[in-house]
Amino acid sequence: MTSTLKAFAPETKIPQKDPYFVPGYSGYIPQQAFRYSKSYGRTTHDILNDEGVRRSKTSVLENLEPASFEPRDSGKISGYTGHVPVSRQYFGKSFVPKVNLSTSVFSQRRQIEQDLRQRHFEAPLKRLERSQTTVLPQLDVARTTSSVPDLGVISGYTGFVPRIQHRFAKSYLNRVDEARHLPKKIIPSDVKLNGHSFRIYKEDGLIPKYTGFVPGKRFEHARTYGNTTRSLAA
Incomplete structure (x- = not known):
């Protein structure tokens, strides 16, 4: 039965890699001027499959296999003055x-650097053990009686120490200690300040043509510059 099917089955011809030219191809096609009444694809297909037409053994289309881009080091030219790392x-x-x-x-x-970016852990990470106590232990903090600790004066300090110039025949630290512990007499000042007055600007007003910032001026309208600055609330 197989031989019978082969006898009546039409002979199949496997087409080549390029059964027709690319549509829009404007180059030379052999024997195209002598063929009529067929489409462009059918005409070029017949020409390419016709064994009587001489044609190139190479493929018409370019090889679409991906090209290999292997880096090749061609070296450096002697006398090259550009940048060379390291x-x-x-x-x-x-x-x-x-x-x-x-x-x-x-x-x-x-x-x-590339190897460090790819981290590989050979062993599993160790699990952290939770503390048995949930409350932190109380710390013993040494506290001073005064908020400002008395640090004394460093040996060799050449700065100003009040009333040390009247101390003689003693070491530097002893003189500083005596000068710091002398009774202090507070002299009241003759200047009397009004504790309820927090005014910054005088009531005389500001200088004419003053272009600086005046607080509250943008909220005053229909008044002159002098009257506005004399009645400032600041």
Whole structure:
């Protein structure tokens, strides 16, 4: 039965890789001028499959396989004055060995950085144990009676110490200690201040043509500059 099917089955011809030219192709097509009454695709298909037409053995279309972009180091040209990474760290060598060494070290450093970005944990992380006590222990903090601790004066201090110039025949620390513990007499001032007055600007007003900031001026209207500044609430 198989032989019978082969006898009556039409002969199949496997088409080539390029059964027709690309639509819109305006280049030369052999034998196209002598073929009529068929479409562009059918005409080019017949021409490409016709064994009597001489044609190139290579494919018409460009090979669509992805091209390999393997980096190739062509080296550096002698006398190159551009930037070479890590080259400033090496001395006493000619240009070519210096460039080769710098390039090798730079490549190793970049490889180390890339390896560090990919973290691989060989062992599982250790679980932290929770403390048995939930309350923190009470800390013994030494507190002074005064809010400002008395730190004394550092030996060798050359700054001003009140009333130390009248102390003699004693060490520096003893004189400072006596001067600091002398009774202090507070003399009242003759200037009397009104505790309820918090006015900043005088009632005389500001200088004419003053272009600075005047608080509350933008809320005053229909008044002159002098009257406005004399009645400031600040």
